[in-house]
Amino acid sequence: MIELREVTKIYKGQTVPAVNKLSLKILKGETCVFVGPSGCGKSTTLRMINRLIEPTSGTILIDNKDIRESNPDKLRMGIGYVIQQIGLLPHRTVAENIAIVPRLYGWPREKIKKRVDELLELVGLDPETTRNKFPSQLSGGQMQRVGVARAMAADPPIMLMDEPFGAVDPIVRNYLQDEFLRLQRELKKTICFVTHDINEAIKMGDKIAIFNRGELVQYGTPQEILTRPANDFVRDFIGYDRAVKMLSLFRVEQLVRRRVCTVSENELPGAAQKMKDQGADACFVLDAAGKPAGFVTAQTIANNGSVAPEMLKQLALSNKEAFVQGMTLLRDALSLMLELDTEYLGVLDREVPVGVVTLGDIRQYISRKEGEQ
Known part of the structure; x- marks a missing residue:
């Protein structure tokens, strides 16, 4: 041109x-x-x-x-x-x-x-x-x-x-x-x-x-x-x-882990088994309107051992702000992780949960992209 x-x-x-x-x-x-x-x-x-x-x-x-x-x-x-x-x-x-x-x-x-x-x-x-x-x-x-x-x-x-x-x-x-x-x-x-x-x-x-x-x-x-x-x-x-700066070149959708399951608050005690059965990395809690209100990861449950139902609910709902859209830049996702002091973010397509992204995922992805060049 x-x-x-x-x-x-x-x-x-x-x-x-x-x-x-x-x-x-x-x-x-x-x-x-x-x-x-x-x-x-x-x-x-x-x-x-x-x-x-x-x-x-x-x-x-x-x-x-x-x-x-x-x-x-x-x-x-x-x-x-x-x-x-x-x-x-x-x-x-x-x-x-x-x-x-x-x-x-x-x-x-x-x-x-x-x-x-x-x-x-x-x-x-x-x-x-x-x-x-x-x-x-x-x-x-x-x-x-x-x-x-x-x-x-x-x-x-x-x-x-x-x-x-x-x-x-x-x-x-x-x-x-x-x-x-x-x-x-x-x-x-x-x-x-x-x-x-x-x-x-x-x-x-x-x-x-x-x-x-x-x-x-x-x-x-x-x-x-x-x-x-x-x-x-x-x-x-x-x-x-x-x-x-490389984090501004890529979006969350490029590395999201797409194995997820969903439960209502009442079904949370069975979240660990449901993730195991479905091979999912995270279980999203849906509110009465069917919108994601938080999530819990298999790793979080493993790190905390046997978790009482009320504690599990608190862990899940404490992530209510830890969500990004698939189009979010990795730079902005990392910023939110640091702000919330978390290594996991739930990923949405508008209001539908599609997966999770972790701090380790971002680090490995950028390292791989540098290696490709």
Whole structure:
């Protein structure tokens, strides 16, 4: 989809290239994150792709076509662009901001209105209460979501995002990242995403391009970069906690133990035998509504010897908060284990128990993934 061949940018009056002989390919539907310290060339590279900045030399191709053969304005109309400052026009409503590019394409009024409402719903905003507001009436997180909606208005196949979540607080930022990942799973755009935060790069990227002083120093998947840093700069940039960062690459569903059984509170005394009969690692206690209220593991019972029914109930119900969804990142699962001081978490598919995951499972899984690389 996007290819850069020996692309160099030297600004007027400077002798050191801002970007030097950069070559890389970004495949259709991939999210490629450009990351590195300030002044490393990542934002310059992004802006050369939509010709906001012209390269000094080299070639940039989109769908095998040299972008210099395209009119710059028409090129940009077909590429969504999201920046940290958001750039909403303050004197126009949310709907008018989102509709800018469709209007340039000459879309009919009703088609534009329908598209605006679709996009507001897609980014988690209520069209009825949002479309006629002005940017000054929105929170930072809401403005950022409107900025993403505007970039997607004409359904561009490519999106360029320059530190899009850098201006919001950490809680909102994490929410926007998760929402963006959800949207990308549905829409499968080709995305170039600039950040200075290696943790954001690991979370968001299918591929990561690490820059330093205008040079591309490593390009690969998050797992490749975490397990095989190309040099000391990459190793230092990633940080000493590479193994911990790897926890952001995998989800609980990838290592959950799926042998489970269920009982009501009254049936708890028979939990050990039921687990033995079914070859299960855990027995989930269901409340009157059929929802999991806790669990007990075969290991817990073995560690405690003969357990009185009341004690068994206490052990099971003490785990009422020790649940995660299958889509939960291993990083977040480990955090919950540490918070609750437990080595076991129950795993749910919405409200249905599907298994357990242990601290040992996580440790062995990460060790195996490091070994594979």
